[in-house]
Amino acid sequence: MTSTLHTTKKVLSIQSHVIHGYVGNKAATFPLQYRGWDVDVLNTVQFSNHSGYAHFTGFKCSTEELVDIVEKGLIGSLRIKYDAVLSGYLPNVQALQKVAGIVGQLCEGSENVKWILDPVLGDNGRLYVDRECVAVYQDILQNFKIFLATPNQFEMELLVGMSIRTLDDAKQAFKLFHKKYPRVSRIVVTSLELSEFLSNDTYVVAGFDCSASEEIFFYEIPKINAKFSGSGDLISAMLTDSLLGDRRCTQLSLSASLGQVLWLVTSILQKTYDLNIAERGPQDSTIDIKDLKLIQCRDILKQDFIPSIGKPKTIKI
Numbered sequence: 001m002t003s004t005l006h007t008t009k010k011v012l013s014i015q016s017h018v019i020h021g022y023v024g025n026k027a028a029t030f031p032l033q034y035r036g037w038d039v040d041v042l043n044t045v046q047f048s049n050h051s052g053y054a055h056f057t058g059f060k061c062s063t064e065e066l067v068d069i070v071e072k073g074l075i076g077s078l079r080i081k082y083d084a085v086l087s088g089y090l091p092n093v094q095a096l097q098k099v100a101g102i103v104g105q106l107c108e109g110s111e112n113v114k115w116i117l118d119p120v121l122g123d124n125g126r127l128y129v130d131r132e133c134v135a136v137y138q139d140i141l142q143n144f145k146i147f148l149a150t151p152n153q154f155e156m157e158l159l160v161g162m163s164i165r166t167l168d169d170a171k172q173a174f175k176l177f178h179k180k181y182p183r184v185s186r187i188v189v190t191s192l193e194l195s196e197f198l199s200n201d202t203y204v205v206a207g208f209d210c211s212a213s214e215e216i217f218f219y220e221i222p223k224i225n226a227k228f229s230g231s232g233d234l235i236s237a238m239l240t241d242s243l244l245g246d247r248r249c250t251q252l253s254l255s256a257s258l259g260q261v262l263w264l265v266t267s268i269l270q271k272t273y274d275l276n277i278a279e280r281g282p283q284d285s286t287i288d289i290k291d292l293k294l295i296q297c298r299d300i301l302k303q304d305f306i307p308s309i310g311k312p313k314t315i316k317i
């Protein structure tokens, strides 16, 4: 009889928490748990709802509280051996510096723990954190071993210091990123809006695995006529699962993983959209969908076989 016993993968997810809705840890935890992960959830803030609503209330954790929990509690006292640390929104410059220092040291000390870093800075030209956080993220990416970074287009522009409008800009940006941050092993840039693809009404999602090749690869994703919140947090969580989860015997390449994750995320966003249309009636223009319908998408999340969104295109860098 072959044994199906295996250890459950453990991730420490350091992100924001909203009571109502699904961004930050609320967008990452249920999908990761549903895909078989043990998730230790460290909430960096606790808000009533996300900042895309007109109002929100709540509070932020202090730097001391966050440091105390991670350094003294989880690592110092419990000595938990994580397979991955997923970091997202941190409430201020100091908290970002301190928490990143602790996670960075943890990853330097062990090959087995992988850091997936979502450098949450802003979106569509607007920062949602203090400007100094940009330089702090630049330092973190320079100094620590990072398994995967997942900036969106605006965050990538801030990290490399150039604007990205065309596919050629994107290629230069990836080159520059790798030159500036050679300790980052993999990078995925989400929702790139590039001039060559505007008439197709598609986003480009591009990736680079510095150990694997001299090329970047990208997928074209048809735009759904809606603005979503939490999609970035969902994609970084699902990449964590696809690259490091225990469901498979052989490790997938970053490109193959991204193809599957994009299928998963697109299916969830499409179902969220369809359910909103069923509630609101047909809509002609772009709709603002505040909350992902993650629970209603559990059948999608549960699937063992995840197809790919398509074939990636590649460009030599």
Ligand SMILES: Nc1ncnc2c1ncn2[C@@H]1O[C@H](COP(=O)(O)OP(=O)(O)O)[C@@H](O)[C@H]1O
Pocket: 123, 151, 152, 153, 189, 190, 191, 192, 203, 205, 221, 222, 223, 224, 225, 226, 227, 228, 230, 231, 232, 233, 235, 262, 265, 266, 269
């Ligand atoms: N309107 C949309 N239509 C189709 N896919 C979308 C849409 N919005 C987000 N996505 C998917 O979700 C991914 C992450 O969203 P993004 O907005 O880049 O995250 P972030 O929250 O980090 O800015 C995108 O790369 C894309 O695959």
Ligand SMILES: Cc1ncc(COP(=O)(O)O)c(C=O)c1O
Pocket: 016, 017, 023, 024, 047, 049, 050, 051, 052, 088, 089, 120, 123, 228, 229, 230, 231, 232, 233
């Ligand atoms: C408190 C809060 N509001 C809004 C968002 C927006 O999420 P996204 O950029 O994934 O749409 C986030 C993301 O982490 C968040 O933490």
